Amino acid sequence: MTSTEHDRLSTATLHRLAKSVDQPKYDRGRVRLGIVHLGIGAFHRAHQAVYTDSVLASGDNRWGILGVSLRSSDTRDALEPQDGLYTVATRDGSGDSFRVIGSIGKVLVAPENPETVLAAMIDPEVRIVSLTVTEKGYCYSPASASLDENHVDIVHDLANPATPRSAIGFIVEALARRHANGTEPFTLLSCDNLPANGETLKRVVTRFAELRDAGLGQFIRATVAFPSTMVDRIVPATTDADRTAVADATGLADAWPIMTEPFTQWVVEDHFPSGRPEWEKFGVTFVENVDAFELMKLRLLNGSHSTLAYLGYLAGHETVSDVMKAEGFNALIEAMMDEEISPTLPPLPGFDLDAYKAQLRERFRNPALRHRTWQIAMDGSQKLPQRLLNTIRKRLEQKQPFDRLALGVAGWMRYATALDENGKPIDVRDPLANEFKQRTEGKTSAGELLDAYLGLGQIFGQDLPGNIEFRRTVGDALERLLKEGAARTVAGTKL
Numbered sequence: 001m002t003s004t005e006h007d008r009l010s011t012a013t014l015h016r017l018a019k020s021v022d023q024p025k026y027d028r029g030r031v032r033l034g035i036v037h038l039g040i041g042a043f044h045r046a047h048q049a050v051y052t053d054s055v056l057a058s059g060d061n062r063w064g065i066l067g068v069s070l071r072s073s074d075t076r077d078a079l080e081p082q083d084g085l086y087t088v089a090t091r092d093g094s095g096d097s098f099r100v101i102g103s104i105g106k107v108l109v110a111p112e113n114p115e116t117v118l119a120a121m122i123d124p125e126v127r128i129v130s131l132t133v134t135e136k137g138y139c140y141s142p143a144s145a146s147l148d149e150n151h152v153d154i155v156h157d158l159a160n161p162a163t164p165r166s167a168i169g170f171i172v173e174a175l176a177r178r179h180a181n182g183t184e185p186f187t188l189l190s191c192d193n194l195p196a197n198g199e200t201l202k203r204v205v206t207r208f209a210e211l212r213d214a215g216l217g218q219f220i221r222a223t224v225a226f227p228s229t230m231v232d233r234i235v236p237a238t239t240d241a242d243r244t245a246v247a248d249a250t251g252l253a254d255a256w257p258i259m260t261e262p263f264t265q266w267v268v269e270d271h272f273p274s275g276r277p278e279w280e281k282f283g284v285t286f287v288e289n290v291d292a293f294e295l296m297k298l299r300l301l302n303g304s305h306s307t308l309a310y311l312g313y314l315a316g317h318e319t320v321s322d323v324m325k326a327e328g329f330n331a332l333i334e335a336m337m338d339e340e341i342s343p344t345l346p347p348l349p350g351f352d353l354d355a356y357k358a359q360l361r362e363r364f365r366n367p368a369l370r371h372r373t374w375q376i377a378m379d380g381s382q383k384l385p386q387r388l389l390n391t392i393r394k395r396l397e398q399k400q401p402f403d404r405l406a407l408g409v410a411g412w413m414r415y416a417t418a419l420d421e422n423g424k425p426i427d428v429r430d431p432l433a434n435e436f437k438q439r440t441e442g443k444t445s446a447g448e449l450l451d452a453y454l455g456l457g458q459i460f461g462q463d464l465p466g467n468i469e470f471r472r473t474v475g476d477a478l479e480r481l482l483k484e485g486a487a488r489t490v491a492g493t494k495l
């Protein structure tokens with residue numbers, strides 16, 4: 001059977017779900033709005049929305065989620081006919097399990113009507129505004145993590161504060177209106193893979209507010225909470241084959257089910273002056289300071305992920321689990337984690353780092369996930385600093401080698417030339433893709449390419465381009481990649 005032969009998932013059809021599928025057992029009609037989430041993509045639906053669904057099911061009905069898409073209407077179009085319901089399929093080699101999630105009530109598409117989004121954000125019942133807008137959604141310069149005041153959306157939102165386009169513009173306008181109305185501010189909860197994501201959000205939000213009005217900036221700095229978080233769950237993009245498999249297994253067609261792994265982790269700083277759901281009852285860890293967890297996850301998981309993605313794509317592999325099977329890759333990642341990344345991490349007393357790393361490699365090997373290297377390769381300009389470059393900075397400081405991290409960076413440089421090893425075009429998705437093109441066009445030698453990329457201060461900062469050790473190590477790695485290709489370079493890397 002194919003998905004078109006099934007009825008659509010919705011409140012009215014829920015009773016027809018296969019018995020093995022978990023579904024919301026609470027009265028969704030009684031759920032009140034408590035959270036506005038900006039950037040309602042697959043990751044949020046596999047993560048925060050699932051934890052929140054458990055809270056709602058436990059009887060606390062104050063934390064319904066209103067999702068906001070800042071760009072496209074795809075998610076709204078898929079979920080609206082389903083009354084916000086969707087399926088989470090959890091997969092590993094041993095089979096799949098399914099759960100229908102009910103915590104998202106409604107999805108708004110911001111560009112269609114910014115005012116309805118602002119109206120929801122100023123509702124006094126909304127105590128949390130959370131975000132998964134990806135790195136580029138912060139409208140900052142990746143190397144310095146401070147607001148890019150020339151960003152087109154920022155320029156627009158400063159000129160038109162009541163009809164914003166960016167997450168930052170929406171947040172500041174909503175906080176300003178709440179302040180004017182005498183409503184207490186919401187807590188801002190960043191759930192993106194940025195270092196010190198709460199602080200980073202605070203930096204860009206307060207700067208933007210200051211540019212609007214110094215007093216508003218001061219008010220936000222003094223009164224709004226921005227807890228940092230570490231989020232983790234691998235969520236590949238959903239395919240049509242996934243849709244068919246989900247419909248066949250659950251008995252109902254879902255236009256946008258979420259495919260994910262069994263593992264899930266969320267570590268959150270416990271700073272919510274206006275209240276929060278009791279997420280800790282469902283596996284969330286609340287801590288005073290999340291920094292050590294964030295650095296561990298960004299450097300070990302995401303740093304390895306990006307390295308596997310660039311080198312793996314160049315070596316001709318479609319998915320991360322394929323890459324992990326290819327000669328030399330597992331060994332490369334293991335040595336990179338143990339010898340180059342672990343010594344840069346702050347201590348986490350009582351935490352079994354070796355087990356964590358072994359589990360990461362096992363997760364990368366999950367054969368059921370089909371996580372495309374091309375998907376992870378996106379937005380490299382926004383990801384490189386926190387995933388690889390800051391780790392290299394630490395190694396330089398420690399006067400220790402970083403050849404494997406450098407190979408990851410060189411892999412990105414080779415990938416971003418937009419031509420693969422057979423001369424076929426690569427669809428490079430990155431806010432700076434045009435800039436890469438202009439800078440690298442016609443350049444073929446490692447030295448020329450290195451110079452072209454290192455001119456990008458927003459990625460490499462002021463320090464790395466002039467660092468001889470950095471130039472030499474990345475340059476050598478790039479030279480090998482250009483000469484031997486990624487597969488042979490990785491297979492031949494001495495460990």
Ligand code: CS2
Binds near residue numbers: 193231232306
């Ligand atoms: C991935 C992440 O696409 C990417 O860049 O590295 O989305 C990764 O899957 C998650 O951070 C896992 O928690």
